[in-house]
Amino acid sequence: MTDKLYSLDDIRTNVSRIDNELLKLLAERRQLSLEVAKSKIETAKPVRDLTREQALLLRLVDSGKELQLDPQYVTQIFHTIIEDSVLYQQAYLQKLTNPESLQPVARVSFLGSKGSYSHLASRNYFSKKQTQLVEMSCSTFRDVINTVETGNADYGVLPIENTSSGSINEVYDLLQHTSLSIVGEITQPIEHCLLVATDTSLENIKTLYSHPQPHQQCSEYLHAMGDIDQEYCSSTAEAMQKVAELQRNDVAAIGNASSGEIYGLTAVKSGIANQQENFTRFIVVARKPVEVTSLIPAKTTLIMSTAQKAGSLVECLVVLRNLNINMTKLESRPVIGNPWEEMFYLDVEQNLKSDVMQEALEELTRLTRFIKVLGCYPSENVKPVDIEF
Template structure:
């Protein structure tokens, strides 16, 4: 048996040294990406250059192979690094475009208490802005909006759609009447677990607490449990609190494992969502709209009510097609108090300041009974640049 060249302590010391060097290099690379952003202001070039990203990834894969590193491993790492670089540059450019928005601390309202998915999304979004949070937990979506509207919070974070359960209709309905503007978005991975307060088995559980959305998103797994009582709560955080208080082997909550630790809960079953790729898109609202620089990708969200005649909606959608504006979301909701009348929510990948978007709004104004822009904001979902990985 060959004796190791180094002791385990020596090996761990060297691993720690290398990890620290990697972190230092990542910090240095991030600062260089800031210099890139500054140069793009002078040249008016967009933040993303996917042709260059593609060439960069191919070169890194080849270099990695020479170092006996798997191509998939290299690609995964540098997708994360490129995403961070893009978002870091976008945040810098947005600060320049909105100097009044620069604040070290932000008061943020969200649904539920600490550990709710809205709370996690709030931390995820504002950590990218290097902004500390004053957390304001709310018991309803309406309260989240109202807290911002009356000035008790600077921002509100609301879930708008999920890859499994679809649109969150209550939020769409509330957006019809608010004076707030959408100023940002964040997509949060959702990892639903069955959380318990005491040592138990899945077949002992007969009562399950959660917000209605997780119940929908995990419907297939819950059906497999047979007869089970589903208790609805205002948030996943409230559900976890209840289970922690009840502390019985037949009671569980649906929630995030890390959040469950805050309440002394442990997962008895993980990955219970209908779709393994389970994500929720959240929007961020504020009293004032933001100015989105033309150097970064933007989304514009608007609502409109069309005339009550055949083909009215198609005419509106043709405006977007003819101007080559990509629509990423179309949602219809009933207009409260007006039976059979629909309000349409539309997300498009376009900056409201662009010529084509201004032309689209002008044409849509003539075609609709009502139209309102809910916000223009940076698109912060950085899709990875595809590269073919050959053996």
């Protein structure tokens, strides 16, 4: 007796059936994670339990081995599932903590048109909040902020730093003078491609269009291309629009492949960033601050100006060290109009309402010439737990 041979159509039908079953199970699991969040309100337990997550992954790896599944494959899948569960619970708890923010529709401003990285980050951030968007494209970072300040938008999404090109200084400078508060963050993977409108080859390309940041993030590849004209645009979306309009075989845009499809562009070369692990962190700003429940990890961002004497900044950092407050970001920017004076931006992993953060602010206020909290918001960076196979 021989094994039955399945046709390709039969195989694909079975694969589709299994995929649909997986989706139903994932939806069921997500709903159960919501019930977990409700129970944690009653017990005042934090959303993340790293010890349990580690034990869960170890058990799943062992079960996977029995099914001949590679441990890395299993952990990769369940890291994603756990991240979704954590963020889903956080969003639920934040809605309960900030009932005034409950709205089925939100007006969101961002840099560039549809398809820009800021547009993608906006959609990804609010998809986790289950909020319908009214999308408002802007041509500059200042316009993004002004649109929210004037009440024409509820939120603004701004890139703040990239793993390859570093901090976006213009955004930091704008934060010095705005009355808006940071209410959220999201880290967006950046996948740069060379996008063209015609059937052409790399050898034909003479001019590249994009925002200055992608040019900088892909500098090594662009240098290897030789004598290429680099034209700057206000956003990657504008660059893609430009190439689509030109319809020439000697021009290309740097941008995201899926976004390029919106403008009828195709990728002639992928993975051109200096770093393959290329991410941009975006912040979300609003007119009113949010309150962050103590059950979820929080970040607080503040700016301060120290005295112009040796050791002033060190004294401030010692305060954080002594109170065991982890600082995840320190950035300095010149104070416009005050030569040689610096404004320092700090991100710390601490809830603004906590006793330890209030103690730190009291000490820092005494040591600094100026200090201002820019916002306290849920940390969206769900770090996976490590396990040994």
